[in-house]
Amino acid sequence: MNIDLYERIWMWGVGVVLALFFTSTAVAALGHQIHPPSHVETIPPGQALSDPRFRRQGVSLDQRGRVHARVVGLMFTWLPPEMTLPADTPVTFHLTSIDVIHGFQIVRTNGQSMVVPGYVSQFTTRFAAGEYLIACNEYCGVGHHTMAAKLHVVPASQWKSPAREVADVR
Numbered sequence: 769m770n771i772d773l774y775e776r777i778w779m780w781g782v783g784v785v786l787a788l789f790f791t792s793t794a795v796a797a798l799g800h801q802i803h804p805p806s807h808v809e810t811i812p813p814g815q816a817l818s819d820p821r822f823r824r825q826g827v828s829l830d831q832r833g834r835v836h837a838r839v840v841g842l843m844f845t846w847l848p849p850e851m852t853l854p855a856d857t858p859v860t861f862h863l864t865s866i867d868v869i870h871g872f873q874i875v876r877t878n879g880q881s882m883v884v885p886g887y888v889s890q891f892t893t894r895f896a897a898g899e900y901l902i903a904c905n906e907y908c909g910v911g912h913h914t915m916a917a918k919l920h921v922v923p924a925s926q927w928k929s930p931a932r933e934v935a936d937v938r
């Protein structure tokens with residue numbers, strides 16, 4: 769079969785671009801551990817702040833000593849606006865919104881998730897010690913640009929851990 773030279777160049781070009789895309793996806797997923805959160809848990813958005821899972825926002829320890837961070841998004845803030853977490857320790861984030869869709873992004877880390885009213889987003893990650901900015905990366909209204917929180921990550925030995933929960937909230 770005779771294929772025109774230009775046709776052949778374009779076919780190779782497309783092949784190379786596809787190979788690059790698949791390779792970069794594989795490197796991100798396998799090398800850098802970047803995965804989309806996959807977790808389906810629902811919550812009535814109007815009652816999220818009185819729900820046992822989010823009544824107390826912030827950092828907690830479950831009965832097995834694992835660290836959890838519970839955050840509620842609303843126009844135009846994150847609750848709580850500041851958290852302190854231990855470094856090099858797996859932390860499971862639980863996120864929900866009481867109004868519109870927000871985007872929870874811990875800048876310069878792989879911690880990021882959509883925050884959708886009616887659902888609890890969850891992901892687990894760990895951090896190096898330092899200060900991190902939590903931004904909203906999903907346009908949510910006129911005050912969107914002011915929607916930010918702070919994350920302090922301190923060496924685990926200096927971290928003041930909260931009391932363990934009496935019963936596992938989840």
Ligand SMILES: [Cu+2]
Pocket residue numbers: 841842843844869870871904905906907908912915
């Ligand atoms: Cu927002």
